[in-house]
Amino acid sequence: MTATGSTGYIAISRRTLDLEDYIDVARRHPAWILAPTFAGLVISTVVAFMVQNVYVSQATLEITPKQISDSIVKSTTTNELSDRMSEMQQEILSRTGLSSIITDPNLNLYKDERASMPVDDVIDIMRRDIRITIDTVPGQQRTAAFTIAFSYRDPNKARDTVQRLITKFEDANLNAQHQEQQAVGSFVHDELSDAKTKLDQLEEELTQFRTANAGKLPEQESLNMSEMTALQNRLGSLNDSLNRAEQEKVQLQARLAELQNDMTLVETQQKDLDAGGPAAQKDEQLADLTKQINDKQIQLAQLQQTYRPDFPDIREAQGRLDVLKKQQDQLQKQDATAAAKPADAPNKTVNLRRAEAVNNLDGQIKTTQALLKTNEMQEQNARKEQQTASSQLQTFEARLAATSAIEAKYVDMKHAADDAREKYQTLEQKQQLAEQNNSLVERKAMENLLVLDNASLPTQPTAPKRWEYIGGGTAIAFIVGLALAGLQEAKDTSLKNLKDVRAYTNLPVLSSIPLLENTMLVRRKRRLAFLAWSAAVIIGMLAVTASLYYHYVYVA
Numbered sequence: 383m384t385a386t387g388s389t390g391y392i393a394i395s396r397r398t399l400d401l402e403d404y405i406d407v408a409r410r411h412p413a414w415i416l417a418p419t420f421a422g423l424v425i426s427t428v429v430a431f432m433v434q435n436v437y438v439s440q441a442t443l444e445i446t447p448k449q450i451s452d453s454i455v456k457s458t459t460t461n462e463l464s465d466r467m468s469e470m471q472q473e474i475l476s477r478t479g480l481s482s483i484i485t486d487p488n489l490n491l492y493k494d495e496r497a498s499m500p501v502d503d504v505i506d507i508m509r510r511d512i513r514i515t516i517d518t519v520p521g522q523q524r525t526a527a528f529t530i531a532f533s534y535r536d537p538n539k540a541r542d543t544v545q546r547l548i549t550k551f552e553d554a555n556l557n558a559q560h561q562e563q564q565a566v567g568s569f570v571h572d573e574l575s576d577a578k579t580k581l582d583q584l585e586e587e588l589t590q591f592r593t594a595n596a597g598k599l600p601e602q603e604s605l606n607m608s609e610m611t612a613l614q615n616r617l618g619s620l621n622d623s624l625n626r627a628e629q630e631k632v633q634l635q636a637r638l639a640e641l642q643n644d645m646t647l648v649e650t651q652q653k654d655l656d657a658g659g660p661a662a663q664k665d666e667q668l669a670d671l672t673k674q675i676n677d678k679q680i681q682l683a684q685l686q687q688t689y690r691p692d693f694p695d696i697r698e699a700q701g702r703l704d705v706l707k708k709q710q711d712q713l714q715k716q717d718a719t720a721a722a723k724p725a726d727a728p729n730k731t732v733n734l735r736r737a738e739a740v741n742n743l744d745g746q747i748k749t750t751q752a753l754l755k756t757n758e759m760q761e762q763n764a765r766k767e768q769q770t771a772s773s774q775l776q777t778f779e780a781r782l783a784a785t786s787a788i789e790a791k792y793v794d795m796k797h798a799a800d801d802a803r804e805k806y807q808t809l810e811q812k813q814q815l816a817e818q819n820n821s822l823v824e825r826k827a828m829e830n831l832l833v834l835d836n837a838s839l840p841t842q843p844t845a846p847k848r849w850e851y852i853g854g855g856t857a858i859a860f861i862v863g864l865a866l867a868g869l870q871e872a873k874d875t876s877l878k879n880l881k882d883v884r885a886y887t888n889l890p891v892l893s894s895i896p897l898l899e900n901t902m903l904v905r906r907k908r909r910l911a912f913l914a915w916s917a918a919v920i921i922g923m924l925a926v927t928a929s930l931y932y933h934y935v936y937v938a
Contacts, residue, residue, distance in 0.1 A: 409869045415863035424922035430851035431929035435843035439540035440531035442669020442835040449827040470554045480505045483546055489539055537840045544837035550833050559823045574809040581802040608759045613775045620768045627761045637748045640676050645743045671710045678703040865886050
């Protein structure tokens with residue numbers, strides 16, 4: 383593919399290079415490849431051996447649980463050691479905490495950095511060199527163990543620094559426990575003193591009140607209330623008795639009126655029988671029916687006072703009463719018919735049954751009258767007892783009303799004293815608990831840090847990876863050399879070999895003549911190249927030797 387540029391020249395695309403062409407490019411530009419590669423090798427070697435060794439020391443700590451069960455001594459701590467780990471870590475890795483470690487005469491860390499940097503920058507460097515790895519309990523967020531690692535160029539100082547960090551964590555844990563227990567103890571002690579003062583004051587006021595109101599205290603309140611309750615119950619029972627007496631009186635009066643009516647009816651019937659009227663026998667039957675109807679009405683009234691209207695006995699009594707009334711109506715109709723006929727001569731007869739009924743009615747009337755008198759006497763006695771009980775109840779109510787003000791104040795003072803006493807006893811228990819927890823802290827029986835792996839003394843540096851530096855630097859320099867060689871090849875537009883001639887001219891090649899140069903010029907170029915490479919190799923070897931000497935004398 384060809385194209386004409388703005389200058390009028392024809393731009394010809396280059397042919398595709400093969401492996402032989404790349405080898406020819408390397409032969410034509412060996413210096414552009416070897417020089418950067420050698421320079422990269424020297425520079426990476428010098429840098430790798432000039433960088434100081436970095437040693438990593440680490441230790442592992444475990445959080446041991448409380449050695450005394452909460453069922454024996456309940457803990458007063460608000461959170462566990464695993465929850466305080468972040469606070470302890472922030473405290474230890476703070477500016478003050480790390481500054482004390484850096485400036486410790488036994489450690490004297492980052493001496494060169496402190497000479498050329500601000501202290502805050504040195505602290506940031508140390509904070510980056512410290513790694514704290516926390517291991518949590520599976521399935522929980524609670525810390526079980528953690529690892530402390532520190533990177534430094536001196537292995538002994540790295541180990542001592544890790545040990546110093548372990549000591550700081552242990553001290554921070556003990557100090558936090560001591561401070562927490564001291565705060566709890568101080569708070570409970572102050573509250574207990576205030577509660578004791580208030581309790582003494584309330585008890586003194588209560589004693590003075592009892593002395594000033596001797597004989598007026600409501601000590602018999604429960605007795606008075608029980609007497610009032612008994613009187614109220616007695617009044618209730620008397621009211622019930624009066625109500626029952628009233629009901630019995632009404633029933634007796636109704637019964638007496640019924641008996642008197644029956645007596646009058648029987649006497650009337652007896653007169654009719656004595657007169658010998660034709661309707662005597664029917665009047666007797668009518669009288670019996672009337673008596674039965676009256677008895678059923680009384681029985682029905684009593685049942686209606688006791689049961690509901692749909693009760694079976696009430697329905698049965700009502701049906702029987704209706705039957706009797708029908709029979710009464712039939713007899714009355716027959717009497718009316720018989721009255722229209724001529725009357726026969728009267729026959730005087732004596733009915734023993736009727737005489738017995740008269741005697742029974744007379745006895746029942748007298749008995750009912752006696753019961754009425756007895757009912758009236760019982761009612762009078764009940765009303766007298768009711769008046770007496772009401773008077774006694776008013777007396778007890780007056781007593782309670784007279785002492786209500788003293789009782790209310792006394793109860794309030796007593797409740798206040800009881801509350802103060804209960805609070806004081808509770809605070810005493812809390813003080814004992816705080817003392818027990820403080821004793822556990824002194825005995826180191828609370829949550830503590832157990833060193834599983836002590837701070838290790840590293841024997842081999844973890845950084846830098848020198849051979850990786852050298853290999854990586856040489857590889858990068860070699861790639862740069864290849865790129866430079868390719869750039870030089872791209873800038874050279876001459877025909878290099880027969881492939882170029884055939885590709886760009888499309889002419890048959892009969893023979894090729896090698897380039898003949900001046901022998902003196904060729905020797906001169908070779909001498910200059912030899913001198914240049916010799917100087918470069920010597921300088922490179924000196925630089926490498928110096929870096930090795932510095933490494934093994936000052937670094938290692």
